[in-house]
Every structure is written in C-alpha cells, then in structure tokens.
Amino acid sequence: MSAEKFEKSKTIELRKKHVGPSCKIFFSHDPIKIVQAKGQYMYDEKGQCYLDCINNVAHVGHCHPDVVKAAAQQMELLNTNSRFLHDNLVFYAQRLQATLPEKLSVCYFVNSGSEANDLALRLARQYSGHKDIITLENAYHGHVSSLIDISPYKFHQLSDAEQNQFVHVAPSPDVYRGKYRADYSDPATAYANEVKAIIDTVHKKGGKIAAFIAESLQSCGGQVIPPVGYFQQVAKHVHKAGGLFIADEVQVGFGRVGTNFWAFQLQGEDFVPDIVTMGKPIGNGHPMSCVVTTREVAEAFMSSGMEYFNTFGGNPVSCAIGLAVLDVIVKEDLQGNALRVGQYLTNLLEKQKEKHPLIGDIRGCGLFVGVELVKDRLKLTPATAEAQEVIYKLKEQHILLSADGPHRNVLKFKPPMCFTMEDADLVVEKIDLILTGLYHIIAGTVLIAQMNEATCLV
Amino acid sequence: MSAEKFEKSKTIELRKKHVGPSCKIFFSHDPIKIVQAKGQYMYDEKGQCYLDCINNVAHVGHCHPDVVKAAAQQMELLNTNSRFLHDNLVFYAQRLQATLPEKLSVCYFVNSGSEANDLALRLARQYSGHKDIITLENAYHGHVSSLIDISPYKFHQLSDAEQNQFVHVAPSPDVYRGKYRADYSDPATAYANEVKAIIDTVHKKGGKIAAFIAESLQSCGGQVIPPVGYFQQVAKHVHKAGGLFIADEVQVGFGRVGTNFWAFQLQGEDFVPDIVTMGKPIGNGHPMSCVVTTREVAEAFMSSGMEYFNTFGGNPVSCAIGLAVLDVIVKEDLQGNALRVGQYLTNLLEKQKEKHPLIGDIRGCGLFVGVELVKDRLKLTPATAEAQEVIYKLKEQHILLSADGPHRNVLKFKPPMCFTMEDADLVVEKIDLILTGLYHIIAGTVLIAQMNEATCLV
Known part of the structure; x- marks a missing residue:
C-alpha cells in the first residue's frame, strides 16, 4: 500500500x-495524518517532520531496521501458537529473566498491557485465595473490564454504584501535590501507612487483600515518582495480609529510567515485586506483552487445574521482535542514552523553572519526565488551559508533546529512547518561547475544545 | 535467528x-518442535512434514507471502497508534464493513479475541444499562477475567461461589446430544424458548438482560451447528428484554463455512446480530482482532464520556495485514475452496460413518467439521479415550488433528483454508486405518496421560 490512499478529508470522513x-484522535479539530516515521521523527502526508516526544511505544525508535528485519525473517519462516515447542519463546523468556531479580523467573506471554494486568490480578487472586485489590489514586492499568475496575483514572467517571466493591484506592504517593509532600518528614512511610490503614479497614469488614498494584512510576496519573522506600513498606504490609505486590512496568520499563532497566529498581535492591507486568515498549509497536512472576505464584496458579492459553501470546514472531528490541537497547546503549539525555533535558527544564513562574515542578528519571504547570506555586492551582496551549503551540512548531495527570496540567516527556540532546534543546527552546508568549495571552482565548484534548496518551 | 537455536531437550528444559x-503443550509426553511452516504444512526440527488440520489461525495458509510482504512493507514505513489519522485503518474498516450487513458499520480494533469479547460485553452493558449476560453451555469466549465468567468451558472447574451471579447458562443448541435432538419437531424454537425462560427467571429476580452471546458455531463446545432459526428467535427474546445479540466469530469467521463469509449468516438473511466479534484468522497469526457494531450501540457507548483507547489496536501494520488477508481470500477463492473441500471431506467422513460404528455424528460447514465418536449410537456414550487414540496415532502419521467438546470425543477439523481434496483423502484414509485397528485395542491400554491432552485448541 502506498503511503497515502485517500485525501485527508476523506480519511476523516471514513x-x-x-x-x-x-x-479519540490527537488534536481533533485539526488532526495530524502521519504516513511515515523513523527514529524520533514522524512525517505527515505532506512530508512535514514532527519531533516525537510522546511515543514510548516506539521504544528503540520508529521502524528500527533491526526490529523490522527480525520480524520479517521470522514471519517468512513460522508464526504459530505456543502449544508447539519453539526456541524463540524459551530464549526470549530466558533473556527477559536475566534483566530481573532471580526470583522473578516464570513468564506468561500475552498481547497487551491490558491482558498482562488482567492476568496479574488472576495470578494474585489464585495465589492468595483473596479478592480485594488496592490501587492508587489516578491510576490507569488498562481497558478491559477488570482493569477499569482498578483504574480511578477511568472509573472516576462512573457512579459509586458502578464501582467495584473489592477495589480500594490509596493516595497517590505524590510528594508535590499529594497528601504528604516533600517537606513532610518521611512521606514514604506516611503513604505506606495509608495502605496499611486500608488493609485494616478491609480486614474489619471481613475482606482479604489479594494484591496491591501500582505503576512503578505513575504515568497518566501525572508522572509521579514515589518516594524511595515506599514500595518496600507497602510490600511488607501487603505480604503480611497474604497479598502480592504487582509492579506495572507497561509504560516505564525497558531502560527508560536510565539508571535501571526496570523502574521498580529505583526503590533500591531490597525491593522485589511478586509480579511484574510489561507492555508498550516491549515490541516497539508490535502487539505483545508479558507477565513475570515467581515459581511459587506460578505453581499456585496451575493448581487451579485451569489451563492458560493465549492464541497469539509468545508466538515466534512476537518473540523474535522482543529479542531484537532487547538487542538494540544494548547495542545502541539506549538505557545510557536515556540517563544522559534525560539528565540533560531535566537540567534544561530546571533552568526554565527559574525563569517561568508557571512551572511548578520538574520531576523525572531518564526519559520519563513531567513538567507540572501551576498558576500559583504556593496554592499549586493547576494551569490546565496553559498546559493545553503549550501542547497546541508546540504542535504548530511540529513538536508532539502531551499533557496529563488528574488536572491535565503535567507536560509528559516519554520519547523514543534515541532522543538526543539536540532534540532536548529544540523542545525546551520552543517551550521557553511559548511560555514567554503565554503571559500575553488572555486566559479566555484558550478554547474549551482544546481543553478536551487533554486525554491520557496511554 | 536460525530455525533452531537449542537441542530439543534444552528447549523443553528452558x-x-x-x-x-x-x-500446556501439545502431546506433552512427546511434544513437537515446529521450526517452519508453509500453506497447510508444518515442519519440525528434523525437516519432517506434518499436515495441519487444526490451525484455523493460519487462515490463508502459514506464512502466506502476500501477508508477510504487506507486513514487512508497512513495518518499514510506520507503526503507530490510532490517535493519528491513517488510511490503513479507515480503508480496512471500510473493507470489513463491506462483508457485513449494512447496519454493522462501526469498528473497534483490538488485539485478541479476548479483548474483542470483553469490549462487546462493555458495549452491550453500556447500551442497555443492564448487567446480566446469557451464555451457552460449554461456551468458550476468552481468557480475561470477564470472559472466564461467561465461559462454562472454563468456569465449570470453579465452585458455585466463584461463579458470577450475573451470568446465566442456556442449553447448547446441539441437535445430536443436547436436550432437543434432530428428531424433535422444532429444536430451534425449543432451544430459543429455553433462553426465553432464563430471561423470565432473571426478570422475576429483578435482573435485566444486557446480552446473549454465542459463537455462531460452537467450537470448543464440540463443533455444534445451531438449528436454523434459533438465532432469530433468541434475538427476538433478547431484544424484547432490552439486550443485545453478540455473535462471536473469533473461531469461525472469514469464509471458513464456505457458503457465507460469516458463520452467523448460515441462519439466514433475516438474522443480523447487534455486535460481531472477530479474531484468530483475521491476521493470519498476527495479534489483532475487531468488534463491529451498529451506529446506535457505538453512540450509546460514547455517551458514557469514557474514551476507548487501545495502544496497539488498529495500528497501520495490523491493518495492512488484515487487508492482505482479505485480498488473499478473494484472490485464491478460499471461501469457495472451503465450500468444495469441506463438502468433499464431509462426504468422505460420511462413508466412514457407514463403516465404523464408533462414528456417531458428522457435522460441519465448509472447513469447520466435527466427527463425534461414541461407543454406542443409541446411548451416545462418549468414546473419549478412542478419540485421544486417534489423535495420537494421527500424530505418529504426521497429521495434526485435535479432539474437543465437553466429553473430548469430537474430532475437530479447522485447517488452513488452502486445505486440498488430496489432504482430505490422506487424513480420512489414515483415520479409517486407525479406527479399523482400534477394535483390536483393549480400552485399558489407552494412557490416562493421553486423555489429559484433550484440551481445547482455542
């Protein structure tokens, strides 16, 4: 198929x-038609180039030739289900395991982050024999029914009656805007104690905790970095209640945080989750994902007698692609690049914070960075309309960025991992110009239509 | 990656x-390692060829060059999410729509049959404002939590307490072994009345029906062909209760039944479901699937205000693959081939039925055929061990077939659609020899281990 088959207006009509x-579509009143992409750049039907700061799925760069080649070669040879023995499956499982703490040794291959998180809940419920799940405020874990139930980012739109009685919401461990902030003596303990309090309440009502689930760094929830030590303490409370700790790495895994391959490792070597779910970047856009757990949990799941079969999960093509992604991360030192460029980007943004009162907070690890815009640095009044204005003005400059969080006022950076210092210079320079110009714009001119765009780029 | 990386024993160990x-794995005490496949043939690590009678996922033939080429070309160009405009998405939606009755005009692209059926339930519940679901005995609709709830094939292993109170099970419309058989005056009406009775009971208890869901032909449930007119009557009862009819075409769609492109069309032109779910064959092995519904249902779903976003669903690569599959079906007249070869196969099997008392029933449409083995044609005692023996002996002859159904006594044919009359001759000839030999085997020699193999090849 050629790059463009229809006029843009016809595409929109169809x-x-x-x-x-x-x-939904990005920039719905003037959407972009992308026909090609390479590395951190996307091209529209007129050949105009956009710098991509948002597509963490294109982890090693859009259309990476090594990944395309691995896929094409395996597609020519064999693509079938995992009920037949195949080396790609076991080699890939072995390679993934090698990136994780030793006890996380058993893999289940599925097709999406949603399938992964749904399976994680099933594993935890089967292992524990319990039903109740603790999730974080503003969390998003996927689009299937069981995950909307545990995603306040989604279910806050529902009535109380529609919300699942087995789901309990703990405060987001957000030290900028949350219940316990950076000036609090020990926010990690304070937030973990909130989880403990929920467990106690559940127990009093006769419930039992199956799992605590959290993204290792909250993404749609507003690029939240939990304080170090929080996960360890939560895990202690949850384990004591007979439940498991599920770390959702769908958005943030595979070296993005720079210092570590997995974002949960930012909490320290003494923290190991019971279940890790992976997704988005795992196949550079190919539909695949994975759940990794301990032998103990896997054996308990099997003891139900119910087989687990996933038609496409772990097929030789998906595994070949997964292997190629791992190889490129190492070969091109993309984790190192995320560390260096992420640090450089954060430093540039910190300087902008000194200059622009609208920037309330800069937070991030590697190439996962949030810039929270506020109208008042003391009251933290969310600058929602301004964040949308920045996103729209950047689009005019051919830079793709997004805003998210409960107030849709956090600019989210999660670019392909080949993002460069020059790219960082460019986007920060444009943000500087836009923020400078913003002071001259009357708030009322920001269109409501644009505000409605502030959807999560999950 | 070369075709084989490890010795088979190492693959098993890893x-x-x-x-x-x-x-689980096929033939677990002596599993097969497949390294290559083409058309309806699979090859193990020693280069030995197997005739594939079971992989309906490889719909247009394993590794079809047109599909591989379309995938590789699009992967080189662009693979991104559906928040950007792209022609492949809209063209594919248009092409799929053209195969369906006009009112089924709105598509949602997802990654698996499970994601499709989960979304179908969400659509039905949002549209109707009701919660209760009616499903069929022995049904299998997927592996995520919400679908295990509606899959008696899976949940019969659970205790009553674990079963979902909003799910109600209607008798399988099986005219061979079911409640109303071929000799019953009007089994379609009798089975539909059973659904009506469930609706009445639900209403009495204060419940409300969101949907009736059924595979257009039951696959894991034992290759069951519902009597003509059954769906129309069920739809009438369900609509009257404010619910929707969901036709699950994940196993049986895309021309497999020969006379029609969709299996629900076997019921007649006067039947149109409200929601159709697709999967397995749609991408010839690539992880993708689709839900199609009416404008009315889609608008009701949107009115909740909740966005639906699927990271990988509807990406340009998946759509390019889907388009290539549709093209090959037409170009190679695979629907016509399914009709001709399916009829030929069924005729051959009918002759076997005359010869072998063990064959109780032959049923099928196109290349979806079931052979039910019974020890007694009057009592219909399931010949489970014998079915497993046939499967194992066929494997020794390098033919892959499977057995399923609640008694695991139904031989299931659902081969790639390029299956030929010569292939049919070969497999039936081998079955003839095996069945002839079986009369000399003492029942006790059939290993329990082999019986446990009789899992669903979903």
Whole structure:
C-alpha cells in the first residue's frame, strides 16, 4: 500500500463513519495524518517532520531496521501458537529473566498491557485465595473490564454504584501535590501507612487483600515518582495480609529510567515485586506483552487445574521482535542514552523553572519526565488551559508533546529512547518561547475544545 | 535467528524453567518442535512434514507471502497508534464493513479475541444499562477475567461461589446430544424458548438482560451447528428484554463455512446480530482482532464520556495485514475452496460413518467439521479415550488433528483454508486405518496421560 490512499478529508470522513466515536484522535479539530516515521521523527502526508516526544511505544525508535528485519525473517519462516515447542519463546523468556531479580523467573506471554494486568490480578487472586485489590489514586492499568475496575483514572467517571466493591484506592504517593509532600518528614512511610490503614479497614469488614498494584512510576496519573522506600513498606504490609505486590512496568520499563532497566529498581535492591507486568515498549509497536512472576505464584496458579492459553501470546514472531528490541537497547546503549539525555533535558527544564513562574515542578528519571504547570506555586492551582496551549503551540512548531495527570496540567516527556540532546534543546527552546508568549495571552482565548484534548496518551 | 537455536531437550528444559506451567503443550509426553511452516504444512526440527488440520489461525495458509510482504512493507514505513489519522485503518474498516450487513458499520480494533469479547460485553452493558449476560453451555469466549465468567468451558472447574451471579447458562443448541435432538419437531424454537425462560427467571429476580452471546458455531463446545432459526428467535427474546445479540466469530469467521463469509449468516438473511466479534484468522497469526457494531450501540457507548483507547489496536501494520488477508481470500477463492473441500471431506467422513460404528455424528460447514465418536449410537456414550487414540496415532502419521467438546470425543477439523481434496483423502484414509485397528485395542491400554491432552485448541 502506498503511503497515502485517500485525501485527508476523506480519511476523516471514513473514520467518522466506520471507527468507534469513543476512539479519540490527537488534536481533533485539526488532526495530524502521519504516513511515515523513523527514529524520533514522524512525517505527515505532506512530508512535514514532527519531533516525537510522546511515543514510548516506539521504544528503540520508529521502524528500527533491526526490529523490522527480525520480524520479517521470522514471519517468512513460522508464526504459530505456543502449544508447539519453539526456541524463540524459551530464549526470549530466558533473556527477559536475566534483566530481573532471580526470583522473578516464570513468564506468561500475552498481547497487551491490558491482558498482562488482567492476568496479574488472576495470578494474585489464585495465589492468595483473596479478592480485594488496592490501587492508587489516578491510576490507569488498562481497558478491559477488570482493569477499569482498578483504574480511578477511568472509573472516576462512573457512579459509586458502578464501582467495584473489592477495589480500594490509596493516595497517590505524590510528594508535590499529594497528601504528604516533600517537606513532610518521611512521606514514604506516611503513604505506606495509608495502605496499611486500608488493609485494616478491609480486614474489619471481613475482606482479604489479594494484591496491591501500582505503576512503578505513575504515568497518566501525572508522572509521579514515589518516594524511595515506599514500595518496600507497602510490600511488607501487603505480604503480611497474604497479598502480592504487582509492579506495572507497561509504560516505564525497558531502560527508560536510565539508571535501571526496570523502574521498580529505583526503590533500591531490597525491593522485589511478586509480579511484574510489561507492555508498550516491549515490541516497539508490535502487539505483545508479558507477565513475570515467581515459581511459587506460578505453581499456585496451575493448581487451579485451569489451563492458560493465549492464541497469539509468545508466538515466534512476537518473540523474535522482543529479542531484537532487547538487542538494540544494548547495542545502541539506549538505557545510557536515556540517563544522559534525560539528565540533560531535566537540567534544561530546571533552568526554565527559574525563569517561568508557571512551572511548578520538574520531576523525572531518564526519559520519563513531567513538567507540572501551576498558576500559583504556593496554592499549586493547576494551569490546565496553559498546559493545553503549550501542547497546541508546540504542535504548530511540529513538536508532539502531551499533557496529563488528574488536572491535565503535567507536560509528559516519554520519547523514543534515541532522543538526543539536540532534540532536548529544540523542545525546551520552543517551550521557553511559548511560555514567554503565554503571559500575553488572555486566559479566555484558550478554547474549551482544546481543553478536551487533554486525554491520557496511554 | 536460525530455525533452531537449542537441542530439543534444552528447549523443553528452558520451557519448564521459564514459561508458566499452566501453559500446556501439545502431546506433552512427546511434544513437537515446529521450526517452519508453509500453506497447510508444518515442519519440525528434523525437516519432517506434518499436515495441519487444526490451525484455523493460519487462515490463508502459514506464512502466506502476500501477508508477510504487506507486513514487512508497512513495518518499514510506520507503526503507530490510532490517535493519528491513517488510511490503513479507515480503508480496512471500510473493507470489513463491506462483508457485513449494512447496519454493522462501526469498528473497534483490538488485539485478541479476548479483548474483542470483553469490549462487546462493555458495549452491550453500556447500551442497555443492564448487567446480566446469557451464555451457552460449554461456551468458550476468552481468557480475561470477564470472559472466564461467561465461559462454562472454563468456569465449570470453579465452585458455585466463584461463579458470577450475573451470568446465566442456556442449553447448547446441539441437535445430536443436547436436550432437543434432530428428531424433535422444532429444536430451534425449543432451544430459543429455553433462553426465553432464563430471561423470565432473571426478570422475576429483578435482573435485566444486557446480552446473549454465542459463537455462531460452537467450537470448543464440540463443533455444534445451531438449528436454523434459533438465532432469530433468541434475538427476538433478547431484544424484547432490552439486550443485545453478540455473535462471536473469533473461531469461525472469514469464509471458513464456505457458503457465507460469516458463520452467523448460515441462519439466514433475516438474522443480523447487534455486535460481531472477530479474531484468530483475521491476521493470519498476527495479534489483532475487531468488534463491529451498529451506529446506535457505538453512540450509546460514547455517551458514557469514557474514551476507548487501545495502544496497539488498529495500528497501520495490523491493518495492512488484515487487508492482505482479505485480498488473499478473494484472490485464491478460499471461501469457495472451503465450500468444495469441506463438502468433499464431509462426504468422505460420511462413508466412514457407514463403516465404523464408533462414528456417531458428522457435522460441519465448509472447513469447520466435527466427527463425534461414541461407543454406542443409541446411548451416545462418549468414546473419549478412542478419540485421544486417534489423535495420537494421527500424530505418529504426521497429521495434526485435535479432539474437543465437553466429553473430548469430537474430532475437530479447522485447517488452513488452502486445505486440498488430496489432504482430505490422506487424513480420512489414515483415520479409517486407525479406527479399523482400534477394535483390536483393549480400552485399558489407552494412557490416562493421553486423555489429559484433550484440551481445547482455542
């Protein structure tokens, strides 16, 4: 198929006719048609280039030739299900395991982050024999029914009656805007004690905790970095209640945080989750994902007698792609690049914070960075409309960035891992210009239509 | 990666170590390692060829060059999410729509049959504002939590307490072994009345029906072909209760039944479901699937205000693959081939039925055929061990077939659609020889281990 088959207006018309209206589009009043991409750049139908600061799925760079080659070669040879023995499956499982603490040794291959998190809940419930789940405020864990139940980011739109009685929401460990802030003596303990309090309440009502689930760094929830030591203490409380700790690495895994391969490792070597779920970047865009757990949990899951079969999960093509992604991360030192460029970007943004009162907080690890915009640095009044204005003005400059968080006022950086210092210079320079110009704009000119764009780029 | 990286024993060892033990393998005491496949043939690490009678996922033939080429070309160009405009998405939606009745016009692209059926339930519940689901005895609709709830094939292993109170099970419309058989005056009405009775009971208890869901032809449930007129009557009862009819075409769609492109069309032109879910064959092995519904249902889903976003669903590569599959079906007249070869195969099997008392029933449409083995044609005593023996003996002859159904006594044919009359001759000839030999085997020699193999090849 050629890069463009229809005029853009026809594409829009057909989309309106044949694609579910709940499936939103970026910049809906003037959407972008992308026909090609390479590395950290995307190209529209006119050949105009956009710098991509948001597509963490294209982890090793859009259309990486090594990944494309691995996929094509394996597709020519064999693509079948995991009920047949195949070396790609076991070699890939072995390679993934090698990136994790030793006790996380058993893999389940599935097709999406949603399938991974759903399976993680099943594993935890089967292992513990319990039903209740603790999730974090503003969390997003996926789009299937069981995950909307544990995603306040989604279910806050529902009535109380529609919310699942087995799900309990703990405060987001956000030391900027949350209940316990950076000036609090020990926010890690304070937030963990909140989880303990929920467990106690559940127990009093006769419930039992199956799992605590959290993204290792909250993404849609506003690029939140939990204080070090929080996960260890939560795990202690949850284990005592007979439950498991599920670390959702769907958005943040595979070296993005720079110092470590997995974001949960930022908490320290003494923290090991019971279940890790992976997704998005794992296949550089190919639909695949994985759940890794301990032998003990896997054996308990098997003891139910119910087989687990996933038609596409772990097929030789998906595994070949997964292996190629791991190889490119090492070969091109993308984790190191994330560390260096992430640090450079954060430093540039810190300087902007000194200059622009609108920037309330800069937080991040590697190439996972949030810039929280506030109208008042003491009251932390969310600068939601301003964040949208920045996103729209950047788009005019051919830079793709997004805003998220409960107040949709956090600019989110999660670019392909080949992002360079020059790219960082460019985007920060443009943000500087836009923020400078913003002081001259009357707040009312920001369109409501634009505010509605501030959806999560999960 | 070369075709084989490890010795087979090492592959088995690594699999035991790193892959969830709930993930079963074919012929577990002597599994097959497949390294290559083409058309309807699979090859092991020694180059031995197997005739594939079971992999409906490899719909247009394993590793079809047109599909591989379309995938590779699009992977080189662009693979990103559906928040950007892209022609492959809208063109594919348009092409899929053209195969369906006009009112089924709105598509949601997802990654697996499980994601599709989960979304179908969400659509039905949002549209109707109701919660209760009616499903069929022995049904299998997927592996995520919400679908195990509606899959008696899976949840019969659970205790009553673990079963979902909003799920109600109607008798399988099986005219061979079910409640109303071929000799019953009007089994379609009788089975539909059973659904009506469930609706009445639900209403009496204060519940409300969101949907009735059924595979258009039951696959794992034992290759069951519902009597014509059953779906129309069920739809009438369900609509009257404010619910929707979901036709699950994950196993049986895309021309497999020969006379029609969709299996629900076997019921007649006067039947149109409200939601159709697709999967397995849609991408010839690539992880993708689709839900199609009416404008009315789609608008109701949007009115909740909740966005639907699926990271990988509807990406340009998946859509390019989906388009290539549709093209090959037409170009190679695979629907016509399914009709002709399916009829030929069924005729050959009918002759076997005359010869072998063990064959109780032959049923099928196109290349979806079931052979039910019974020890007694009057009592219909399931010949479970014998079915397993046939499967194992066929494997020794390098033919891959499977057995399923609640009694695991139904031989299931669902080969790649390029299956030929010569292939049919070969497999039926081998079955003839095996069945002839079986009369001389003492029942006790059939290993329990082999009986445990009789899992669903979903």
